[in-house]
Amino acid sequence: MIQHFRKKFILISTCALVVVIITIIGSISAVTYFQARQEVTSVLTVLSDNEGRMPARQVPSQSNFFPQQRLTRESLSQYRYFSATIPHDGGPIQVDNQHILSVSAATIRQLAQRVERRNTDRGQVLYNSSVYAYQVRRNSKQTLVVFLDESLMMSRARKIIDLGILLGMVSLVLYTIVLVLLSRRAIRPIIEAEQRQKEFITNAGHELKTPLTVISANTEMQELTSGETELTASTKQQVSRMTKLVNYLVSLARLQEQPQMTMIPVDASGVVNRAVKSFKSVAANADHQFETAVAPAITVLADENYLYELVSILIDNANKYCDPGGTVTVQLAAVKKNAVLTVSNSYAKGDQVDTARFFERFYRENKARTLSKNAGYGIGLSMARTIVHNFHGRISAKYTAGKISFIVSLRRVTPK
Incomplete structure (x- = not known):
């Protein structure tokens, strides 16, 4: 129980940190990427306003989110850009490629014509594995297309994002290690x-x-x-x-003190049949019908004594709370890789009970049963759940078709 609680504490704490880290890194990444896009837009706007050339003086940033950014001739010198002017009278395309070395004048003309055919004012084109952002400025005589290699800005943004992810992962690993080491002290x-x-x-x-x-x-x-x-x-x-x-x-x-169980392959079919045999007379005395459907040769990894105790608890519980003249049903079947034990009993008022609380210690749905000679103590099902947990299995309860059923799923062992 304590180990389960400790693992759950570590899992929940780690998940909470993951959410925080994702939120922080996601916010930083979004702001960084947005700032890079704003920088690209600002540079293109400045170049477009100056006919594709550097301005002669300091220019305020075009971004409303980063007003502290200023673009000057010195700052613009770090960028790689070029432009093309397309006359509307069919004259030759004028190219300015003084600030780019990797793109020829002929290629610039082709890119400008491609952009003009798109009929968009902003966008991106790919050339020679590089992405160039462009902005178009039109007037009555000509069309100016300014291109900017955005690799520098976006690479800076990617480095910040990658660094944030790396730091987040390192922080998560270190936090998890420290949490595992100190979790026992915390609880x-x-x-x-x-x-x-x-x-x-x-x-x-x-x-x-x-x-x-x-x-x-x-x-x-x-x-x-x-x-x-x-x-x-x-x-x-x-x-x-x-x-x-x-x-x-x-x-x-x-x-709950983690008893020394002998976990070995156990003939579950034989154990269930033995438990059923011991309860048949009890069910008959209580005027209950007793039905069984136990598949043969089903083997599970468990402790035989505790498995018998588990089956006995479930059958005894079903017999105690079965309606007068009702039916107690015990089934054991192989479902894929699991052995599924189902113990059911007739209970007409089952739609009024909360099956999720059946495994709570000292819980009984009908408080009047405390005075009944057949009343339980609300402990048996809690013991059953603990046994199944020690077997690394699953147990649940449900109400369908006038019957309350307890379903136990244990891992089957395939005989060699």
């Missing part, structure tokens, strides 16, 4: 409280057994001298109930 109060609870239950159980034994012995002595009366019968009945409750509590506490 130490819970571990100590759980341990004290188990010790209290075990000690209290042993302390209660002595007075119960004395009361039972005194009652038997009184019956020997005075005969059995309604009071002595009632006392014996309550002593028996109290003894069962104490035994349940001690058994549950031991189960």
Whole structure:
């Protein structure tokens, strides 16, 4: 139980950090990328306003989000750009390629004509594995197309994004390592409280057994001298109930202390059949129909004694809360790689119960059952869940077609 809680604590804490890191890195990446795009737009706008040439003085940024950015002749010298002017009268295309070396004048003319055919004012073109952003400025006489190699800006943005991702992953790994190392200390109060609870239950159980034994012995002595009366019968009945409750509590506490189970391949079909055989007479005395469908030769990895205890708990629970004249059904089947045990009982008012709470300790749907001679203590199903958890299986409850069913799924072992 503590190990499960510890793993869950580590998982939830790590997931929370992942969400925070993704949010931070995502925000930084988005702002960085947006700023790079704004820089490209600002440079193109400045060049377009100056007929594809560098301005003679400092120019304020065109970005409303980054007003601190200023573009000057010195800052523009870091960019690689070129332009083409296309006359509307059919004259030759004028090219300015003084700030680019890798693109020839003929290629610039081809790119300008391609952009003109697109009939868009902004966009991107790919040439020789490089991406060039462009902006078009038109007037009555000519069309000016300015191209800017955006590799410099976008590479800076990608480096920042990659660095953020790397730092985020390193931080996540370091945080997880530290969390694993310190998690036991973090949940130490819970571990100590759980341990004290188990010790209290075990000690209290042993302390209660002595007075119960004395009361039972005194009652038997009184019956020997005075005969059995309604009071002595009632006392014996309550002593028996109290003894069962104490035994349940001690058994549950031991189960949660990670008992030494012998996990070996077990003939689940044989174990279920033995449990069914022991309960047939009990079901008959309670006027319940008993149906079984146990597939042969199903083997699971479990502890045989605890597996028998698990099946007995589920059948006993089904028999206790089955409607008068109802049916208790036990099924064991192989479903893909799992062995599925289903124990069902008729219960007309099952649509009024909360099956999700059945495995809570001391939970009983009908509080009036506490006075019934067949009432349970709300501990058996909690024990069943703990046993299944120790078997690394799954257990669930559902209500369908007038029946409450408990489904246990355990990993099958294929005989060699």
